[in-house]
Amino acid sequence: MDTDSNANINTSSLHQSNSSTELVGWQNEPSGRGSLSIVLSCLYTTAICTWVVIHARIDRREKFRIAHKLALCFKTFIAPEFIAVEAAQEWTQAQRTVRNAAKYTDAGMKLVQAYYIGMFGIRYRTAEGARVLWPNQFQWLLEQGLFKWGHHQEWGLSEEVIKDKSNADSAAKLFALAQSVWFVARCATRAFHHFPISPLESMTLGYIPLFMIAYLFWWIKPKDIELPSIIDLPALSESQREYFENLAVDQSFDEEGKTSQNSLWSAWYLTPRVFEKEQAERDAQAREEEYANEIQLWQDHRNKCLLLECQACRQRKPQWPSRRKEIILSHWDPELYHSRLWPITCLAGISFPALHLVCWNTVFPTHFESWLWRGAAIASVVSMLIFMHFEKITVHRHDPWLGVKIASPAIYLGSRIIMLGLAAAAFRASEPMIYETYESSGFLSQML
Secondary structure, three states, X not given: OOHHHHHHHHHHHHHXXXXXXXXXXXXXXXXXXXXHHHHHHHHHXXXXXXXXXXXXXXXXXXXXXXXXXXXXXXXXXXXXXXXXXXXXXXXXXXXXXXHHHHHHHOOOOOHHHHHHHHOOOEEEEOOOOEEEOOHHHHHHHHHOOOOOHHHHHHHOOOHHHHHHHOOOOHHHHHHHHHHHHHHHHHHHHHHHOOOOOOHHHHHHHHHHHHHHHHHHHXXXXXXXXXXXXXXXXXXXXXXXXXXXXXXXXXXXXXXXXXXHHOOHHHHHOOOOOHHHHHHHHHHHHHHHXXXXXXXXXXXXXXXXXXXXXXXXXXXXXXXXXXXOOOEEEEEOOHHHHOOOHHHHHHHHHHHHHHXXXXXXXXXXXXXXXXXXXXXXHHHHHHHHHHHXXXXXXXXOOOOOOHHHHHHHHHHHHHHHHHHHHHHHHHHHOEOHHHHOOXXXXXXXXOOO
């Protein structure tokens, strides 16, 4: 059959489908597309891209390593935006580490080495076990002259050794990229020829831009390293060791047998960043300065009152500011948040829910489900923008924006669950054109 006749046949089929209002249920595999092939294609694309894009931190304890990777997979599936932003924040921290260390390394430190330190690649021995060497601690050792960059190979920081330990396969990443490009091409081809895609395909399509962003930031980051470099710290005085250990961002990831370190819940935690520690220290310093000013005002007022023998001098002495208890839901890197990249980051953040709007005119089993899909997609876009608007989201009772900060992620999560359910339920009654294929130049594009 020649090309013109093929086009005529498919055009005829197209008009027939448009005139038909009858929905069809689950479709067995014909010569073209079937329900199972659509589901498997979406699952395969999501799974292969998720597994390849994930770059877990280093932990020699196998159960923690596996639990952390599974937790990352789940987070990527539920909210791929946060993995993309996490990749951007980790890239920002690695760039900062290289920049701050340049003076002491003769610009010899590479990004892959900074990534290695940031993913808990170096731990130092203690009497109880081993502790994580954080990037700010590494920088302090360089600044104090306690570690010379010329000995970096002894600490496992050889670029060649890190790449050799890493299981980051560029071929696997290229394969995942090729699969993503192929999936996008299929959807674009169907749109060009006025064939609709299923809600599940539009949902899968939404993952791809975020996978691309994560690939971009994590392309050279080491992957699937099982064993960190265990080192001995140089000799430190008591005051030096105290200052050095106070630089630690978090102790939950150390290996000293403490209860908090043996909890599998730590696998769900995002890797703490140095900027969070620095921000906490700045906040504490600001509270101390405010307290010092209040004490000075109180002392001056008290001295004047004593001279005048008035009763106002008996007012309460200002209390030392206690650390306010709060739960941190998110904290964006200030360097990234205040950079020109942040608007682009926000656009990337809403790209996932926004691409669900591709199915705005898709026929669902009921009108209620159609509008529920549209409403959930819009709600997820708006709630994500609100969530990313705040540099730091904390939960404490004195916050006037507490309701908005809690509601935005809750609405987003709820809308995601709704759309997942609707995408799966749509196969019970879909428009027939979802299963039709396009024939071009005598070659049947069965996967289109």
